[in-house]
Amino acid sequence: MRSASDLTARARIRDAALARFGTDGIAGTSVRAVAADARVSPALVVHHFGSKEGLRQACDDYVLDSIRSGGEAATEALGEILQAATPVRRYLARALLDDTPAASALFTEIVERTEAWLAAGEKEGWVRASADPTARSVTYVSWLLAPLVLGGQVGRLLGGDPAETATAVRGARAGLEMLTRGLFTDDRWLAAFTAIDEGKRP
Amino acid sequence: MRSASDLTARARIRDAALARFGTDGIAGTSVRAVAADARVSPALVVHHFGSKEGLRQACDDYVLDSIRSGGEAATEALGEILQAATPVRRYLARALLDDTPAASALFTEIVERTEAWLAAGEKEGWVRASADPTARSVTYVSWLLAPLVLGGQVGRLLGGDPAETATAVRGARAGLEMLTRGLFTDDRWLAAFTAIDEGKRP
DNA sequence: ACAGCGACTGAACAAGTGTTCAATACTCGG
């Protein structure tokens, strides 16, 4: 961990913005607040980033790079996100909700990679077949992101720092349990839902 | 569906606020914008609700009532939320993210009800046992809410109106598939994660 | 008819917003 003082002002501003945007939302964060956190004048913020919007895009780019550079290699999407630093995760959650173009691109990318990953697993025999692989991939990814987006709620009930790694791991383990052994022993709910689904679009 | 004109001004303001808060966030919504949507003066919204904060609380209460009154009976949490009207869902997602006290209460309530529901299912034999029932319940609920919160992203990729019921059903079916039959055929990921989990807190 | 009362408004206020700009401090190559 780098201490706050040995960073260039530009980086300090970006980090402060990342944190504030993540906790208070973009609309709820003022340039002045970011400037104060970075111990810098508001004018310097716009000098470096052009505008508040420019600052937001800089954060987008930074987050995308952080995540993508994390594990382009073999590891699946799950690990990459869980390993991202806490402020980055919180910011990502906000960005996904606000439909930032960059966040949308990232979401799409993760879904595509995941779908390919699941398809490979299916071929190799360690993933079950699906009636709707795309929907499964989208749902799976949104499940991965859920504890992240709802971090505050989940953390509170799991009794840890909202976005602490240990808490996230506990939740993820419970999730993997369901994904591996299944949750329900029979298909009563699946059958019911399939009926609704087919009934509504004949 | 009621037409906009035959509602009292108070209700019109509340509905407008619900929609705007849901799409633009609370901080991103101005009292003037709400007033304009309801074809009313800004002064009237504070006359009726005291302040912007009061308006937000009124929305909270309305949403809670809408959801709770929906299916207090037998049906499980899933249906209640999916059946809520679209603006209500979007608002709920925002409220959960912003850690509104009312939203937190609702989340806790749903988790508790779900845990009891799962425990009952376990006793009756249609739900599998878990190593960590609370974590499972929390994770399960956050999974239910995920497509709701990430509605924009999910909808875009599943190719329907972001928060359209049909789209939600398609995702939910894919989810139930995983929960019923499982996703993975062996416990390679579960074992790996259990190892991490136990390794990190000895 | 008229008093009372709640719904409703227009104009205004103070505070906070993003952004601009001239001016100063700083750093480095010549």
Add this chain to the structure above:
DNA sequence: CCGAGTATTGAACACTTGTTCAGTCGCTGT
């Protein structure tokens, strides 16, 4: 040491924000 260029600032701008308030409209009971 000097001068070009960058980093940084304080003060100000125009605008939006939430909120206040005096006052008007329209109804309802007497």
